[in-house]
Structure formats: C-alpha cells, structure tokens
Amino acid sequence: LxxxxxxxxxxxxxxxxxxxxxxxxxxxxxxxxxxxxxxxxxxxxxxxxxxxxxxxxxxxxxxxRANQAMRERDQFFTLSLEMFCLISLQGHFIQVNPAFVTVLGYPAERLINHSYLEWVYTQDQPMIEAAVRRLQEGQLLQDLQIRVCNNLGQIRWLQLSAALGDDLVIYCAARDVTQRKIDEQALQDTLRELERSNRELQEFAFVASHDLQEPLRKIQTFAERLDCQAQALSDEGRDYLRRMSQAAGRMQSLIRDLLAYSRVTTRGQPFVTVALDRILDEVLQDMETSLESSGAEIRRSPLPEVQGDPTQLRQLMQNLLSNAVKFRQKNQPPHVSIYAQRESPGEWTLCMEDNGIGFDEKYLDRIFNPFQRLHNRQAYPGTGIGLAIVKKIVERHGASIDAHSQPGRGTTFRIRFKT
Missing domain, CATH: 3.30.450.20 (PAS domain)
Incomplete structure (x- = not known):
C-alpha cells in the first residue's frame, strides 16, 4: 500500500x-x-x-506454468520418434503425432475424430477393447502387442502402453515392433527346423544302428564258424578271416557308440540329485580289470552332488577315464587325478587330469566332434565318438566342458556344473 x-x-x-x-x-x-x-x-x-x-x-x-508445460508437451509430442496419441473415452482419436501418422500412413485429419478400432486388426479388437475397459477402471496398460493395418493394407505390430489422465483422456505411447516380430518368427522357424532335423538325425542314427546289428551278428557268427575250420584255410585265407573279424568288431563298437550317442537326448532319464562320489565308485569298479592291467594310479578328492541323469553321468566319467587309460605314454603307467573346485556358491568344476600323450590345443575344437581322431587307429583303437558323447551329455545337463593339454604333458578336462 x-x-x-x-x-x-x-x-x-x-x-x-x-x-x-x-x-x-x-x-x-x-x-x-x-x-x-x-x-x-x-x-x-x-x-x-x-x-x-x-x-x-x-x-x-x-x-x-500449465500453459508452458503444455507447450513443452506439444513440442515433445510432435518431435518424438515414438508414436503418441490421445484417445477419448468413446474411443476416438483426439490427437496423433507425426510418428503415428507415418506408421499408419494416413494423414492426421483422417484419423482425428475416428475410432481407433478402424485400424486395429479384426482378431485383436476384443483384446484392445478389454484393455481399454481396464484403463477406464484406473489400471495401467503396459507393453500390449497388437496388430494394425496401414494405408497399404499391410499388418504392422505395435507395442503400446497407456494410462487414463485426470482429464479423462487416454494417453497412449506406442512403438512399431514389426521387424522385431519378423525376426523372432524367423528365429522360431529356424529353431523348429533345427529341432526337427536333429530329431530326424537321432532317429535315423538309432534305427540305422539297430538295423545294422542283425546282419553284423550273422557276419560274426559265420566268421566264428570259419575260425573253427581255419586249419583248412591257406595262410592268406586265415589272414582274410582275421581282418574280417577285426572289421566286424570295429563295426560292432561303432554301432554301439552310435546308439549311445543318439540315446543321450532320446533316452535320457529325469534329473535327480546325484552324488558324483558314488558314480565314481561304480566306474572304478566297472573298470577294475583295465585299470589293474594298465597299472593306473587314481588319485581322488571328495566330489559334490549335482542334478543330473545318473546313467549318463556314469557314462561321462567312464568315457573320460577310459581315454586317460587308453591314451597313456609308452612305458609309463597312467596317473589320473579326479577332483572338484568350487567356482561360486552355485557352481562346481569337475576336473580329470592325466599324464598321457596329450594333444596340441589347436585341435581343441575337433576332439568333441564325432569320428574325429587325432591319432591313428592302429596305435589307439576306437570309434572316435567317446568325447562327442561326453559333450552331448554335458550339454544336456546345462554344463560346459573344455580341455587343457600339451603334447607329451597330459590333458585336463574341466566340466562346469551348476548345482
């Protein structure tokens, strides 16, 4: 005053x-x-x-202040690359931004005061109407995916979120996710095709291996009968018979390993809690003869419990231990250490370390593939499937495997289990 x-x-x-x-x-x-x-x-x-x-x-x-905020909102609304629109409770567009216009392909005046349902794909209309009813009840709408039709009649996928404002207007933000949906569908199709191909391959391996056993048994039977009359054969004939018997034996081993490989995924058992110490006891008992004949020395430490298929885990340990015994150095008995390391509260690493012939780590990506051999069959007999079976078992258990080795310095296999 x-x-x-x-x-x-x-x-x-x-x-x-x-x-x-x-x-x-x-x-x-x-x-x-x-x-x-x-x-x-x-x-x-x-x-x-x-x-x-x-x-x-x-x-x-x-x-x-309200007018300034509205001007800033309108500027953001107009310049944003995301799709924005305002919709009345009656379902009519009140305002749409340029990004919304670009995706639908219609001018703003064609959209304003028209029902949004005109552009929603017919099969998705009940879903969006139910979502709007939830909005009217005060609920938020988040990441709903619907299909809309643009001006060319093409289907576009939108992912949208919305809320009812105090002014009883629905504020909606959307994003065009059509390309992402196309990529996801392509990935799903590829995975289905891969699963189908793997399933057919496994079924083929099982059926083929099973059907091959009958004629192979006949070959082995007649070879045994011929062996009983080997005195009547010439030296060359006896050599042929020996080679045939050896080839039949290799084929029998190959079929057996192929069956084991195909059964990892097709005949696996449900996972249970497995004490690896008990599994190792059983493997050592099964391999007692070969371990004694090779003079193998086994050093072991306590092993953890894991979730898995007991039969397959036994096969895994036996394959690794058999390799350690088979690929030993001349005039030197195999020494094998089996132990576990705790990596984190939920992860254990099972290690099997030997003093065998080892290998060059440049071949690391080959040793887990079927029929891949780093050494000749005469020196180290086998089918070349043992480590492929190990890897397949490891993958089924959600674990991972790697190996560290040097020629003449032995090999360490490491399997990481999540407990």
Whole structure:
C-alpha cells in the first residue's frame, strides 16, 4: 500500500484516463518467486472527470506454468520418434503425432475424430477393447502387442502402453515392433527346423544302428564258424578271416557308440540329485580289470552332488577315464587325478587330469566332434565318438566342458556344473 502504481504495472496510466485497460505482467515477490498477474482496470470518474482507477488483479501464475508445460508437451509430442496419441473415452482419436501418422500412413485429419478400432486388426479388437475397459477402471496398460493395418493394407505390430489422465483422456505411447516380430518368427522357424532335423538325425542314427546289428551278428557268427575250420584255410585265407573279424568288431563298437550317442537326448532319464562320489565308485569298479592291467594310479578328492541323469553321468566319467587309460605314454603307467573346485556358491568344476600323450590345443575344437581322431587307429583303437558323447551329455545337463593339454604333458578336462 502507498507505493506508486507505476512500480507494479508495465504500462503507464498517465495517458488516456477514460478507457478500460486489460493486461498481464510478471514480477518477483520477496522470496524471489515469479508471480504472474492479470489485471482489468476502469477509470474512476466523477463530475469533474477522471479521479483515478479501479483495478482488479488475478494470480495467473499456475495457469502460466500449465500453459508452458503444455507447450513443452506439444513440442515433445510432435518431435518424438515414438508414436503418441490421445484417445477419448468413446474411443476416438483426439490427437496423433507425426510418428503415428507415418506408421499408419494416413494423414492426421483422417484419423482425428475416428475410432481407433478402424485400424486395429479384426482378431485383436476384443483384446484392445478389454484393455481399454481396464484403463477406464484406473489400471495401467503396459507393453500390449497388437496388430494394425496401414494405408497399404499391410499388418504392422505395435507395442503400446497407456494410462487414463485426470482429464479423462487416454494417453497412449506406442512403438512399431514389426521387424522385431519378423525376426523372432524367423528365429522360431529356424529353431523348429533345427529341432526337427536333429530329431530326424537321432532317429535315423538309432534305427540305422539297430538295423545294422542283425546282419553284423550273422557276419560274426559265420566268421566264428570259419575260425573253427581255419586249419583248412591257406595262410592268406586265415589272414582274410582275421581282418574280417577285426572289421566286424570295429563295426560292432561303432554301432554301439552310435546308439549311445543318439540315446543321450532320446533316452535320457529325469534329473535327480546325484552324488558324483558314488558314480565314481561304480566306474572304478566297472573298470577294475583295465585299470589293474594298465597299472593306473587314481588319485581322488571328495566330489559334490549335482542334478543330473545318473546313467549318463556314469557314462561321462567312464568315457573320460577310459581315454586317460587308453591314451597313456609308452612305458609309463597312467596317473589320473579326479577332483572338484568350487567356482561360486552355485557352481562346481569337475576336473580329470592325466599324464598321457596329450594333444596340441589347436585341435581343441575337433576332439568333441564325432569320428574325429587325432591319432591313428592302429596305435589307439576306437570309434572316435567317446568325447562327442561326453559333450552331448554335458550339454544336456546345462554344463560346459573344455580341455587343457600339451603334447607329451597330459590333458585336463574341466566340466562346469551348476548345482
């Protein structure tokens, strides 16, 4: 009170004193906060003319801030690369941004005041209508995926989120995920084809191996009968018979290993808690004769329990231990250490370390493939499937396997189990 009016109003009231005036201005209060006011003024007249002014002020600070926020929102709405739209409770577009227009391919005026259902794929309409009802009940809508039709009649996939505002308008944000859906479908098709191919391959290996056994048994039977009459054969004939018997034996081993390889996934048992110490006891008992004849020395430490197929884990350990015994150095008995290392609270590494002939690690990616051999069959007989079976068992158990080796320095196999 008592301050000159000119300190408050931006316009001088010293000119025309007979007309009403209206305006807005901003100033700062004692707390340095901006205060915006609107005013309406009228001259105060008497018989002698203007005596002063009657002025009404209104605080429009909140309105100014709201208008500024709305301008910023509209700018974001327009410039955003994401799709935005406003929808009435009756289901009509109120506003759409350029990104929304680009995806649908229709001008904004074709969309505004029209129902969104005109562009939603027919089969998805019940789903979106149910979602809108949930919005009207105050729930949020998050990451709903629907199909819409653009101006070319093409199907586009949208992932959208929405909420009902205080002004009873549905605020919706969407993203075009069509390419992602196409990529996901292509990946699923590839996986299905791979599963089908693997299944057919496994079935073929099982059937072929099974059907080959009968004629092979006949070959072995007639070879045994011929062997009983070997005295009547020439030296060359006996050599042929020996070679035939050896070839039949190799074929029998190959068929047996092929069956074992195909059964890893087709004949696996449900997982249970397996004590690896008990599995190792059984393997050592089964291999007692070969271990004694080779002079093998086995050093072992306590092993953990894991979730797995007991039969397959026994086969895994036996294959690795058999390799350690078979690929030993000349004039040196095999020494094998079997132990476990705890990597983390939920992970154990099973290690099998030997002093055998080893191999060059540049061949590491080959040793786990079927029929891959690093050494000749005469020196080290076998089918070349043993480690392939090991890897297949490891993969079925969600584990991983690797090997560290040097020629003449032995090999260490490491299998990481999650417990």
């Amino acid at each position: 008592g301050e000159p009016l000119a300190r408050l109003l931006p316009l001088s009231f010293s000119g025309d004193k007979h007309n009403e005036r209206h305006g807005e201005f901003c100033l700062y209060n004692e707390q340095r906060q901006e205060l915006c006011l609107a005013y309406d003024s009228a001259p105060l007249l008497d018989s002698r003319g203007p005596r002063g002014w009657v002025i009404a002020f209104r605080d429009i600070s909140a309105q100014r």
